[in-house]
Amino acid sequence: MKHTFTLLVIILGLLSSIQHSLNAQNPRLYNSEHGLSSSRINGLYQDRDGFIWIYGENGLDRLVGNHFKRFEYREDIPTSLSNNSINDVFMDEHKQLWIGTGKGLNRFDATTNRFEHIKLSELEHEHHRFSISNIIAGDKPNTLIVSTSGHGIYVLNAKTGAVDLPSTTSLQQLMGTSFIGTLLLDNRGWLWAVTSHDGFKVIDLKTKKLVNINQTPEAGNVQTGQLISSLQSDPVTGNMLIGSSSNGLYIFDAAQQRLRKPSDPNLQTKNIQSLLVKKDGTILLGSENRGIWVFDRTTETIMPYDVPNNAQVDLIHSKVHDLMEDNAGNLWAGLYQKGIFIVPQSNSGFEYYAINNNNSGKNRACISAFAKDKQGNLWIATDGGGLFSAKGNDLNDVQEKTEGVACNSMISLAVDGSGTIWAGSYGHGLYCSRDGIRFEQPDYLKRLPNDKIMSLLYDENR
Numbered sequence: 001m002k003h004t005f006t007l008l009v010i011i012l013g014l015l016s017s018i019q020h021s022l023n024a025q026n027p028r029l030y031n032s033e034h035g036l037s038s039s040r041i042n043g044l045y046q047d048r049d050g051f052i053w054i055y056g057e058n059g060l061d062r063l064v065g066n067h068f069k070r071f072e073y074r075e076d077i078p079t080s081l082s083n084n085s086i087n088d089v090f091m092d093e094h095k096q097l098w099i100g101t102g103k104g105l106n107r108f109d110a111t112t113n114r115f116e117h118i119k120l121s122e123l124e125h126e127h128h129r130f131s132i133s134n135i136i137a138g139d140k141p142n143t144l145i146v147s148t149s150g151h152g153i154y155v156l157n158a159k160t161g162a163v164d165l166p167s168t169t170s171l172q173q174l175m176g177t178s179f180i181g182t183l184l185l186d187n188r189g190w191l192w193a194v195t196s197h198d199g200f201k202v203i204d205l206k207t208k209k210l211v212n213i214n215q216t217p218e219a220g221n222v223q224t225g226q227l228i229s230s231l232q233s234d235p236v237t238g239n240m241l242i243g244s245s246s247n248g249l250y251i252f253d254a255a256q257q258r259l260r261k262p263s264d265p266n267l268q269t270k271n272i273q274s275l276l277v278k279k280d281g282t283i284l285l286g287s288e289n290r291g292i293w294v295f296d297r298t299t300e301t302i303m304p305y306d307v308p309n310n311a312q313v314d315l316i317h318s319k320v321h322d323l324m325e326d327n328a329g330n331l332w333a334g335l336y337q338k339g340i341f342i343v344p345q346s347n348s349g350f351e352y353y354a355i356n357n358n359n360s361g362k363n364r365a366c367i368s369a370f371a372k373d374k375q376g377n378l379w380i381a382t383d384g385g386g387l388f389s390a391k392g393n394d395l396n397d398v399q400e401k402t403e404g405v406a407c408n409s410m411i412s413l414a415v416d417g418s419g420t421i422w423a424g425s426y427g428h429g430l431y432c433s434r435d436g437i438r439f440e441q442p443d444y445l446k447r448l449p450n451d452k453i454m455s456l457l458y459d460e461n462r
Helices: 014-022 165-175
Strands: 005-007 028-030 041-046 052-056 059-064 067-071 086-091 097-101 104-109 114-118 132-137 143-148 153-157 180-185 190-195 200-204 228-233 240-244 248-253 258-260 272-277 283-287 292-296 301-304 320-325 331-335 339-343 366-372 378-383 386-390 398-401 410-415 421-425 430-433 456-458
Touching: 041 086, 041 320, 041 331, 041 339, 052 086, 052 331, 059 086, 086 132, 097 132, 104 132, 143 180, 153 165, 165 190, 165 200, 180 228, 190 228, 240 272, 283 320, 378 410, 378 421, 410 456, 421 456
Parallel strands: 132 180, 228 272, 272 320, 366 410
Antiparallel strands: 005 456, 028 339, 041 052, 052 059, 059 067, 086 097, 097 104, 104 114, 132 143, 143 153, 180 190, 190 200, 228 240, 240 248, 248 258, 272 283, 283 292, 292 301, 320 331, 331 339, 366 378, 378 386, 386 398, 410 421, 421 430
8 A cells, every 4th residue: 555645744833833832721830940041020920922031130031932942141242131130021012022131131132042232321320221111112103111210210212212202201201210110001091100109100292291199098298208019001981999908908989080999808908919900800809928809890808819729839828929810811920039930821621731751740842743643552652852752642651762863853644544753853853663663764754854743644545
């Protein structure tokens, strides 16, 4: 019988690669053991191309396929990051990535993997760079608003990186030139800015005037000495949620046009570090040493965020410094001193199995293909860990298959009518095994025009 195989070269979508590489169906924790620069996470960001960036006190990581690519400051490389303490990451409308470090603003060139150091003021020089707090899009196209620790706020042209002096001067006259932290531009055109001395300030960018925020008596004077940690706009109510690390949650009531406290006493003193409104409207609060909470906007009460099948981390006693929902709806939590905790959008009906070659209990590779042989055994190809087989469907007894295989990057699998197992690799061509034990590469397989075998299909009709 003549066997015909169709070989397809598939260009995997970036987002698909990202989701397959780290999204197990059960919640997972990733830390420095998995390649992260540090478990001291400051924030998470997914850019317009689908890449996920993780940043903290020891550099910047980008998730690429099934591994983390690290970017760091190198004294001997002028085009490296200007500092390893990363405070913010933002991609503008031109798909330029901006990085706020403890020593200056950087712009990343993805084609060369180089960083350009952007100068905000004549006060900056090689040995004195501003610490960047936050970077957001401005109220006009092609503009950025950048806050700094100790030097106020700046407006930039996103294309050129040049400072817009008139706009910057106008905002600094209203905002001052001290510590400016988190920024948020709401749909009214109001710029909310956290400050070190005034709690927060609000500027109407249309009129270039400060907005006077009325407060209820129980709210106290939040704009004096309160440690504001996070800002989030609720698209359902139009309210502004304001997280405080010293005095719980505040709400700017859009209907009443005043600042107030929610009724739940549990929210009066909770140390809130992060806020997130998910795509389905759910509001999540990340706290210091008290995990993640769900905020009910109707009753203004909270309840613990339930994570099914979580055997990875003691979430209720974690420091949740950032929360992010990716394009696929998975929840990412930056747990300070623990790493990244990922909760898949749905894990109902799935169980997690580690496929590895060292019995560590952790996945060492990306699962790329499955096939069933004539004996009913399951074959598993991994990109980075080689080939494995399981007797029947027993994934608790997975055996590594290395004999005759010179590559760990196995991408595709197929079983033909005679029971021969075919395995395609990335970079080492096509292998076959007639006995399910030893693989070989006959001469006729070595003459294939491409050694990257992305897909295999057995044609039963030929």
